[in-house]
Amino acid sequence: MTRSTDLIHHTYLPPAEFEAPQVGIFKASTVIFPNVAAMRTREWLDKSSYTYGLHGTPTTFTLEERLASLEGGTHCLLTPSGLASIAHVDLALLQAGDEVLIPDNAYSPNKALAEGELARFGIRHQFYDPMNPDDLAARLNERTRLVWLEAAGSVSMEFPDLVALVRLCKTRGVLCGLDNTWGAGLAFNAFDLTPGQGDAPLGVDLTIHALTKYPSGGGDVLMGSIVTRNDALAKTLKLSHMRLGTGVGANDVELLLRSLPSLPLRYRAQDLAARALAQWCTQQKEFVQVLHPALPGSPGHAHWQRLCVTPQEPQGLAAGIFSVVVDARFSTPAVDAFCDALTLFKIGYSWGGPMSLVVPYQLSAVRQLATPQLQAGRVVRLCIGLEDVQDLQHDLAQALLQLR
Numbered sequence: 174m175t176r177s178t179d180l181i182h183h184t185y186l187p188p189a190e191f192e193a194p195q196v197g198i199f200k201a202s203t204v205i206f207p208n209v210a211a212m213r214t215r216e217w218l219d220k221s222s223y224t225y226g227l228h229g230t231p232t233t234f235t236l237e238e239r240l241a242s243l244e245g246g247t248h249c250l251l252t253p254s255g256l257a258s259i260a261h262v263d264l265a266l267l268q269a270g271d272e273v274l275i276p277d278n279a280y281s282p283n284k285a286l287a288e289g290e291l292a293r294f295g296i297r298h299q300f301y302d303p304m305n306p307d308d309l310a311a312r313l314n315e316r317t318r319l320v321w322l323e324a325a326g327s328v329s330m331e332f333p334d335l336v337a338l339v340r341l342c343k344t345r346g347v348l349c350g351l352d353n354t355w356g357a358g359l360a361f362n363a364f365d366l367t368p369g370q371g372d373a374p375l376g377v378d379l380t381i382h383a384l385t386k387y388p389s390g391g392g393d394v395l396m397g398s399i400v401t402r403n404d405a406l407a408k409t410l411k412l413s414h415m416r417l418g419t420g421v422g423a424n425d426v427e428l429l430l431r432s433l434p435s436l437p438l439r440y441r442a443q444d445l446a447a448r449a450l451a452q453w454c455t456q457q458k459e460f461v462q463v464l465h466p467a468l469p470g471s472p473g474h475a476h477w478q479r480l481c482v483t484p485q486e487p488q489g490l491a492a493g494i495f496s497v498v499v500d501a502r503f504s505t506p507a508v509d510a511f512c513d514a515l516t517l518f519k520i521g522y523s524w525g526g527p528m529s530l531v532v533p534y535q536l537s538a539v540r541q542l543a544t545p546q547l548q549a550g551r552v553v554r555l556c557i558g559l560e561d562v563q564d565l566q567h568d569l570a571q572a573l574l575q576l577r
Protein backbone atom coordinates (compact mmCIF):
# COMPACT_ATOMS: atom_id res chain seq x y z
CA MET A 174 0.00 0.00 0.00
CA THR A 175 1.35 3.43 -0.86
CA ARG A 176 1.76 5.98 1.91
CA SER A 177 -1.04 8.20 0.66
CA THR A 178 -3.51 5.32 0.69
CA ASP A 179 -2.19 4.08 4.00
CA LEU A 180 -2.90 7.47 5.56
CA ILE A 181 -6.58 6.91 4.79
CA HIS A 182 -6.96 3.15 5.17
CA HIS A 183 -4.54 2.54 8.06
CA THR A 184 -5.44 -0.65 9.86
CA TYR A 185 -4.67 0.42 13.42
CA LEU A 186 -7.77 0.52 15.63
CA PRO A 187 -7.47 1.82 19.18
CA PRO A 188 -8.87 -0.44 21.90
CA ALA A 189 -12.64 -0.06 22.10
CA GLU A 190 -12.69 0.20 25.89
CA PHE A 191 -12.41 3.89 26.73
CA GLU A 192 -14.31 5.86 29.29
CA ALA A 193 -14.06 9.50 30.27
CA PRO A 194 -16.45 12.05 31.80
CA GLN A 195 -17.23 13.44 28.36
CA VAL A 196 -18.60 11.21 25.62
CA GLY A 197 -16.57 10.84 22.42
CA ILE A 198 -17.25 13.25 19.60
CA PHE A 199 -18.05 11.51 16.32
CA LYS A 200 -17.86 13.52 13.13
CA ALA A 201 -19.33 12.13 9.98
CA SER A 202 -21.18 12.85 6.84
CA THR A 203 -20.38 9.36 5.54
CA VAL A 204 -21.21 6.37 7.71
CA ILE A 205 -19.48 3.16 6.58
CA PHE A 206 -21.56 0.00 6.22
CA PRO A 207 -19.90 -3.44 6.53
CA ASN A 208 -21.63 -4.63 3.35
CA VAL A 209 -24.35 -3.73 0.87
CA ALA A 210 -26.93 -5.81 2.68
CA ALA A 211 -26.40 -3.73 5.80
CA MET A 212 -26.71 -0.56 3.73
CA ARG A 213 -30.03 -1.77 2.35
CA THR A 214 -31.54 -2.95 5.60
CA ARG A 215 -30.42 -0.49 8.22
CA GLU A 216 -33.16 1.46 9.92
CA TRP A 217 -33.01 5.19 9.12
CA LEU A 218 -35.73 6.34 11.45
CA ASP A 219 -34.78 5.31 14.96
CA LYS A 220 -31.64 5.24 17.04
CA SER A 221 -30.93 1.54 16.50
CA SER A 222 -28.25 2.16 13.88
CA TYR A 223 -26.39 4.70 11.76
CA THR A 224 -26.89 5.51 8.09
CA TYR A 225 -25.71 9.03 7.33
CA GLY A 226 -24.34 11.91 9.38
CA LEU A 227 -27.49 13.97 8.91
CA HIS A 228 -29.60 11.20 10.40
CA GLY A 229 -27.57 10.89 13.55
CA THR A 230 -24.25 9.92 15.10
CA PRO A 231 -23.43 8.65 18.60
CA THR A 232 -22.74 12.31 19.45
CA THR A 233 -26.07 13.75 18.28
CA PHE A 234 -28.04 10.79 19.65
CA THR A 235 -26.45 11.36 23.07
CA LEU A 236 -27.36 15.03 23.16
CA GLU A 237 -30.87 14.28 21.90
CA GLU A 238 -31.49 11.71 24.62
CA ARG A 239 -30.23 14.07 27.34
CA LEU A 240 -32.38 16.92 26.11
CA ALA A 241 -35.47 14.72 25.83
CA SER A 242 -34.98 13.71 29.47
CA LEU A 243 -34.36 17.31 30.54
CA GLU A 244 -37.67 18.46 29.12
CA GLY A 245 -39.67 15.40 30.13
CA GLY A 246 -40.12 14.05 26.60
CA THR A 247 -39.09 10.86 24.83
CA HIS A 248 -37.94 12.00 21.37
CA CYS A 249 -35.65 14.85 20.38
CA LEU A 250 -34.37 16.33 17.13
CA LEU A 251 -31.56 18.85 16.76
CA THR A 252 -31.68 21.78 14.33
CA PRO A 253 -29.18 24.58 13.58
CA SER A 254 -30.96 27.22 15.71
CA GLY A 255 -33.96 27.84 17.91
CA LEU A 256 -35.67 29.60 15.02
CA ALA A 257 -34.87 26.66 12.73
CA SER A 258 -36.70 24.43 15.22
CA ILE A 259 -39.78 26.66 15.03
CA ALA A 260 -39.59 26.67 11.23
CA HIS A 261 -39.12 22.91 11.18
CA VAL A 262 -42.26 22.30 13.23
CA ASP A 263 -44.27 24.66 11.01
CA LEU A 264 -43.03 23.05 7.78
CA ALA A 265 -43.46 19.50 9.06
CA LEU A 266 -46.99 19.94 10.40
CA LEU A 267 -48.72 22.62 8.31
CA GLN A 268 -50.02 22.69 4.78
CA ALA A 269 -51.80 25.19 2.53
CA GLY A 270 -55.20 26.05 3.97
CA ASP A 271 -54.14 25.33 7.56
CA GLU A 272 -53.95 28.03 10.18
CA VAL A 273 -51.41 28.49 12.97
CA LEU A 274 -52.16 30.57 16.08
CA ILE A 275 -49.25 32.44 17.67
CA PRO A 276 -49.21 34.41 20.93
CA ASP A 277 -48.91 38.13 20.30
CA ASN A 278 -45.91 38.26 22.67
CA ALA A 279 -44.09 35.38 20.93
CA TYR A 280 -40.43 35.53 19.94
CA SER A 281 -40.85 37.99 17.03
CA PRO A 282 -39.19 35.91 14.28
CA ASN A 283 -41.83 33.22 14.91
CA LYS A 284 -44.44 35.82 13.91
CA ALA A 285 -42.32 37.08 11.02
CA LEU A 286 -42.04 33.53 9.64
CA ALA A 287 -45.84 33.24 9.65
CA GLU A 288 -46.18 36.60 7.90
CA GLY A 289 -43.48 35.72 5.37
CA GLU A 290 -42.84 32.17 4.19
CA LEU A 291 -45.95 30.56 5.73
CA ALA A 292 -48.26 33.14 4.17
CA ARG A 293 -46.48 32.63 0.85
CA PHE A 294 -47.18 28.88 1.11
CA GLY A 295 -50.89 29.50 1.73
CA ILE A 296 -50.67 28.81 5.48
CA ARG A 297 -52.72 31.33 7.43
CA HIS A 298 -52.05 32.69 10.90
CA GLN A 299 -53.64 34.70 13.66
CA PHE A 300 -52.01 36.27 16.70
CA TYR A 301 -53.88 35.69 19.95
CA ASP A 302 -53.78 37.34 23.35
CA PRO A 303 -51.91 34.81 25.53
CA MET A 304 -53.27 36.43 28.70
CA ASN A 305 -56.86 35.76 27.70
CA PRO A 306 -57.76 32.09 27.06
CA ASP A 307 -61.18 33.27 25.80
CA ASP A 308 -59.38 35.08 22.98
CA LEU A 309 -57.64 31.86 21.96
CA ALA A 310 -60.95 29.97 22.24
CA ALA A 311 -62.62 32.50 19.95
CA ARG A 312 -59.87 32.22 17.33
CA LEU A 313 -59.65 28.41 17.21
CA ASN A 314 -61.50 27.17 14.14
CA GLU A 315 -61.72 24.17 11.81
CA ARG A 316 -58.60 25.33 9.93
CA THR A 317 -56.46 25.61 13.08
CA ARG A 318 -53.79 22.93 12.99
CA LEU A 319 -51.19 24.24 15.43
CA VAL A 320 -51.11 26.60 18.41
CA TRP A 321 -47.79 28.02 19.55
CA LEU A 322 -47.31 28.82 23.24
CA GLU A 323 -44.60 30.71 25.07
CA ALA A 324 -44.13 31.05 28.85
CA ALA A 325 -43.04 33.63 29.73
CA GLY A 326 -43.60 35.72 26.60
CA SER A 327 -40.69 37.42 24.89
CA VAL A 328 -39.59 40.88 26.06
CA SER A 329 -42.76 41.76 28.00
CA MET A 330 -42.45 38.56 30.05
CA GLU A 331 -46.17 37.97 30.68
CA PHE A 332 -46.72 34.48 32.07
CA PRO A 333 -49.88 32.95 30.56
CA ASP A 334 -52.27 30.48 32.15
CA LEU A 335 -50.49 27.66 30.33
CA VAL A 336 -52.72 24.97 31.83
CA ALA A 337 -55.87 26.72 30.56
CA LEU A 338 -54.38 27.30 27.09
CA VAL A 339 -53.19 23.70 26.73
CA ARG A 340 -56.50 22.33 28.03
CA LEU A 341 -58.28 24.41 25.41
CA CYS A 342 -56.10 22.99 22.62
CA LYS A 343 -56.68 19.44 23.87
CA THR A 344 -60.45 19.96 24.08
CA ARG A 345 -60.50 21.22 20.49
CA GLY A 346 -58.11 18.49 19.29
CA VAL A 347 -55.48 20.97 18.06
CA LEU A 348 -51.73 20.36 18.39
CA CYS A 349 -49.89 22.74 20.68
CA GLY A 350 -46.18 23.49 20.67
CA LEU A 351 -44.38 25.40 23.41
CA ASP A 352 -41.31 27.54 22.94
CA ASN A 353 -39.64 26.23 26.09
CA THR A 354 -36.52 28.39 25.94
CA TRP A 355 -37.42 30.46 29.03
CA GLY A 356 -38.21 27.47 31.27
CA ALA A 357 -35.32 25.43 29.79
CA GLY A 358 -36.94 22.22 31.08
CA LEU A 359 -36.19 23.33 34.65
CA ALA A 360 -38.84 25.88 35.70
CA PHE A 361 -41.72 23.50 34.90
CA ASN A 362 -42.41 20.27 33.04
CA ALA A 363 -44.13 21.13 29.76
CA PHE A 364 -45.23 17.53 29.29
CA ASP A 365 -46.80 17.26 32.74
CA LEU A 366 -48.33 20.60 33.67
CA THR A 367 -50.48 19.29 36.51
CA PRO A 368 -48.17 16.88 38.32
CA GLY A 369 -49.65 14.71 41.03
CA GLN A 370 -53.24 15.76 40.40
CA GLY A 371 -54.33 12.23 39.62
CA ASP A 372 -56.00 13.06 36.28
CA ALA A 373 -54.52 12.09 32.96
CA PRO A 374 -51.33 14.16 32.64
CA LEU A 375 -51.86 17.41 30.77
CA GLY A 376 -48.96 18.46 28.58
CA VAL A 377 -48.02 20.14 25.35
CA ASP A 378 -47.57 18.02 22.22
CA LEU A 379 -44.09 19.29 21.54
CA THR A 380 -41.53 21.82 22.69
CA ILE A 381 -38.85 23.71 20.90
CA HIS A 382 -35.84 25.02 22.79
CA ALA A 383 -33.29 27.59 21.67
CA LEU A 384 -30.23 25.70 22.95
CA THR A 385 -28.41 28.87 21.93
CA LYS A 386 -29.49 30.34 25.28
CA TYR A 387 -29.16 28.42 28.55
CA PRO A 388 -28.03 24.97 27.37
CA SER A 389 -25.10 26.55 25.52
CA GLY A 390 -24.49 29.07 28.27
CA GLY A 391 -21.50 30.47 26.42
CA GLY A 392 -22.97 32.84 23.89
CA ASP A 393 -21.00 30.94 21.25
CA VAL A 394 -23.32 28.29 19.80
CA LEU A 395 -26.49 28.40 17.73
CA MET A 396 -28.67 25.30 18.02
CA GLY A 397 -32.25 24.28 18.60
CA SER A 398 -34.16 21.19 19.64
CA ILE A 399 -37.63 19.78 19.17
CA VAL A 400 -38.91 17.41 21.86
CA THR A 401 -42.10 15.34 22.01
CA ARG A 402 -43.58 12.37 23.81
CA ASN A 403 -45.78 11.45 20.89
CA ASP A 404 -44.33 8.60 18.77
CA ALA A 405 -46.35 9.42 15.64
CA LEU A 406 -45.49 13.10 15.87
CA ALA A 407 -41.83 12.23 16.37
CA LYS A 408 -41.87 10.17 13.20
CA THR A 409 -43.49 12.96 11.18
CA LEU A 410 -40.91 15.44 12.47
CA LYS A 411 -38.01 13.04 11.81
CA LEU A 412 -39.11 12.34 8.23
CA SER A 413 -39.26 16.09 7.57
CA HIS A 414 -35.86 16.46 9.19
CA MET A 415 -34.41 13.99 6.68
CA ARG A 416 -36.06 15.83 3.78
CA LEU A 417 -35.21 19.35 4.92
CA GLY A 418 -31.63 18.50 5.86
CA THR A 419 -31.32 20.85 8.81
CA GLY A 420 -28.70 18.91 10.77
CA VAL A 421 -26.05 20.17 13.18
CA GLY A 422 -22.28 19.90 13.37
CA ALA A 423 -20.48 17.69 15.89
CA ASN A 424 -18.29 20.53 17.19
CA ASP A 425 -21.34 22.47 18.26
CA VAL A 426 -22.90 19.37 19.80
CA GLU A 427 -19.69 18.85 21.74
CA LEU A 428 -20.02 22.33 23.25
CA LEU A 429 -23.60 21.59 24.26
CA LEU A 430 -22.65 18.26 25.84
CA ARG A 431 -19.94 20.06 27.76
CA SER A 432 -22.16 22.79 29.18
CA LEU A 433 -25.31 20.77 29.82
CA PRO A 434 -24.20 19.39 33.22
CA SER A 435 -23.88 22.92 34.64
CA LEU A 436 -27.23 24.07 33.24
CA PRO A 437 -29.21 23.75 36.51
CA LEU A 438 -26.50 25.59 38.46
CA ARG A 439 -26.24 28.41 35.94
CA TYR A 440 -30.02 28.73 35.63
CA ARG A 441 -30.39 28.99 39.39
CA ALA A 442 -27.55 31.49 39.79
CA GLN A 443 -28.84 33.73 37.01
CA ASP A 444 -32.38 33.45 38.43
CA LEU A 445 -31.22 34.64 41.87
CA ALA A 446 -29.20 37.51 40.43
CA ALA A 447 -32.00 38.60 38.09
CA ARG A 448 -34.55 38.59 40.90
CA ALA A 449 -32.32 40.71 43.13
CA LEU A 450 -31.78 43.23 40.33
CA ALA A 451 -35.45 43.21 39.28
CA GLN A 452 -36.38 43.91 42.89
CA TRP A 453 -33.90 46.79 43.01
CA CYS A 454 -35.35 48.15 39.75
CA THR A 455 -38.83 48.32 41.33
CA GLN A 456 -37.40 50.98 43.69
CA GLN A 457 -36.11 53.26 40.91
CA LYS A 458 -38.62 56.00 40.13
CA GLU A 459 -37.61 56.15 36.44
CA PHE A 460 -38.98 52.63 35.97
CA VAL A 461 -42.77 52.56 36.07
CA GLN A 462 -43.00 48.76 35.75
CA VAL A 463 -40.67 45.80 36.17
CA LEU A 464 -41.67 42.78 34.08
CA HIS A 465 -40.49 39.59 35.74
CA PRO A 466 -43.02 36.78 36.30
CA ALA A 467 -41.64 35.96 39.78
CA LEU A 468 -42.31 39.54 40.97
CA PRO A 469 -45.71 40.05 42.60
CA GLY A 470 -47.72 42.41 40.41
CA SER A 471 -45.94 41.44 37.18
CA PRO A 472 -48.39 40.29 34.48
CA GLY A 473 -49.20 36.60 35.00
CA HIS A 474 -47.36 36.32 38.34
CA ALA A 475 -50.12 34.09 39.74
CA HIS A 476 -49.87 31.75 36.73
CA TRP A 477 -46.10 31.53 37.19
CA GLN A 478 -46.60 30.80 40.87
CA ARG A 479 -49.12 28.02 40.23
CA LEU A 480 -46.86 26.31 37.69
CA CYS A 481 -43.33 26.96 38.93
CA VAL A 482 -43.60 27.05 42.73
CA THR A 483 -43.63 23.45 43.96
CA PRO A 484 -42.78 21.65 47.20
CA GLN A 485 -39.38 20.83 45.64
CA GLU A 486 -38.89 24.47 44.52
CA PRO A 487 -40.59 26.60 47.17
CA GLN A 488 -39.12 29.79 45.68
CA GLY A 489 -40.00 28.70 42.17
CA LEU A 490 -37.62 28.96 39.22
CA ALA A 491 -37.41 31.63 36.54
CA ALA A 492 -35.01 32.54 33.77
CA GLY A 493 -32.53 35.34 34.53
CA ILE A 494 -34.13 37.83 32.20
CA PHE A 495 -36.54 40.72 32.79
CA SER A 496 -37.64 44.02 31.35
CA VAL A 497 -38.25 47.47 32.76
CA VAL A 498 -40.74 50.01 31.44
CA VAL A 499 -39.09 53.42 31.51
CA ASP A 500 -41.39 56.33 32.38
CA ALA A 501 -43.00 57.65 29.19
CA ARG A 502 -41.65 61.13 29.86
CA PHE A 503 -38.20 59.88 28.82
CA SER A 504 -37.63 60.04 25.06
CA THR A 505 -36.20 57.28 22.92
CA PRO A 506 -32.81 59.08 22.72
CA ALA A 507 -32.76 59.35 26.53
CA VAL A 508 -33.49 55.63 26.95
CA ASP A 509 -30.90 54.80 24.28
CA ALA A 510 -28.38 56.95 26.21
CA PHE A 511 -29.20 54.95 29.37
CA CYS A 512 -28.40 51.71 27.49
CA ASP A 513 -25.24 53.22 25.99
CA ALA A 514 -24.10 54.35 29.44
CA LEU A 515 -24.09 50.78 30.79
CA THR A 516 -20.61 49.32 30.79
CA LEU A 517 -21.01 45.74 32.06
CA PHE A 518 -24.33 45.20 30.28
CA LYS A 519 -23.40 44.93 26.61
CA ILE A 520 -25.81 45.88 23.84
CA GLY A 521 -26.80 42.69 22.04
CA TYR A 522 -29.42 40.01 21.44
CA SER A 523 -29.66 36.57 23.02
CA TRP A 524 -29.33 35.56 26.68
CA GLY A 525 -28.28 32.72 28.97
CA GLY A 526 -24.56 33.39 28.53
CA PRO A 527 -21.94 34.65 30.99
CA MET A 528 -22.26 38.31 29.92
CA SER A 529 -25.16 40.55 30.87
CA LEU A 530 -26.95 42.09 27.90
CA VAL A 531 -29.34 44.98 27.30
CA VAL A 532 -31.74 45.72 24.42
CA PRO A 533 -34.18 48.64 24.17
CA TYR A 534 -37.45 47.71 22.43
CA GLN A 535 -40.19 49.58 20.64
CA LEU A 536 -42.91 47.15 21.70
CA SER A 537 -45.64 48.73 19.58
CA ALA A 538 -43.66 47.72 16.49
CA VAL A 539 -43.96 44.00 17.28
CA ARG A 540 -47.39 43.85 18.91
CA GLN A 541 -50.64 43.60 16.97
CA LEU A 542 -53.02 43.43 19.95
CA ALA A 543 -53.68 45.79 22.84
CA THR A 544 -51.48 45.40 25.94
CA PRO A 545 -53.50 46.78 28.88
CA GLN A 546 -51.23 44.81 31.26
CA LEU A 547 -48.26 47.02 30.31
CA GLN A 548 -47.63 50.57 31.52
CA ALA A 549 -46.90 53.25 28.95
CA GLY A 550 -43.22 53.81 28.32
CA ARG A 551 -40.22 52.43 26.50
CA VAL A 552 -39.18 48.89 27.31
CA VAL A 553 -35.62 47.85 28.10
CA ARG A 554 -34.80 44.16 28.42
CA LEU A 555 -32.01 43.08 30.73
CA CYS A 556 -30.45 39.61 30.47
CA ILE A 557 -28.42 38.75 33.52
CA GLY A 558 -25.14 36.94 33.06
CA LEU A 559 -22.79 35.51 35.65
CA GLU A 560 -21.14 38.73 36.84
CA ASP A 561 -21.27 39.83 40.47
CA VAL A 562 -24.74 41.17 41.33
CA GLN A 563 -23.41 44.23 43.17
CA ASP A 564 -21.30 45.20 40.15
CA LEU A 565 -24.34 44.90 37.88
CA GLN A 566 -26.44 46.97 40.28
CA HIS A 567 -23.78 49.70 40.36
CA ASP A 568 -23.69 49.67 36.58
CA LEU A 569 -27.46 50.18 36.40
CA ALA A 570 -27.27 52.92 39.05
CA GLN A 571 -24.56 54.89 37.25
CA ALA A 572 -26.38 54.59 33.91
CA LEU A 573 -29.60 55.81 35.54
CA LEU A 574 -27.80 59.09 36.17
CA GLN A 575 -28.12 59.60 32.40
CA LEU A 576 -31.88 59.72 32.84
CA ARG A 577 -31.88 61.91 35.98
Ligand SMILES: *Cc1c(COP(=O)(O)O)cnc(C)c1O
Nearest residue numbers: 254255256280352354383385396
Ligand atom coordinates in the same frame (compact mmCIF):
# COMPACT_ATOMS: atom_id res chain seq x y z
C1 LIG B 1 -33.45 33.13 21.02
C2 LIG B 1 -34.81 32.57 21.01
C3 LIG B 1 -35.24 31.78 19.93
C4 LIG B 1 -34.39 31.54 18.70
O1 LIG B 1 -33.17 30.95 18.97
P1 LIG B 1 -31.95 31.08 17.93
O2 LIG B 1 -31.10 29.92 18.24
O3 LIG B 1 -31.33 32.41 18.19
O4 LIG B 1 -32.56 31.00 16.56
C5 LIG B 1 -36.51 31.26 19.98
N1 LIG B 1 -37.31 31.48 21.03
C6 LIG B 1 -36.94 32.23 22.07
C7 LIG B 1 -37.88 32.43 23.20
C8 LIG B 1 -35.68 32.80 22.09
O5 LIG B 1 -35.31 33.56 23.13
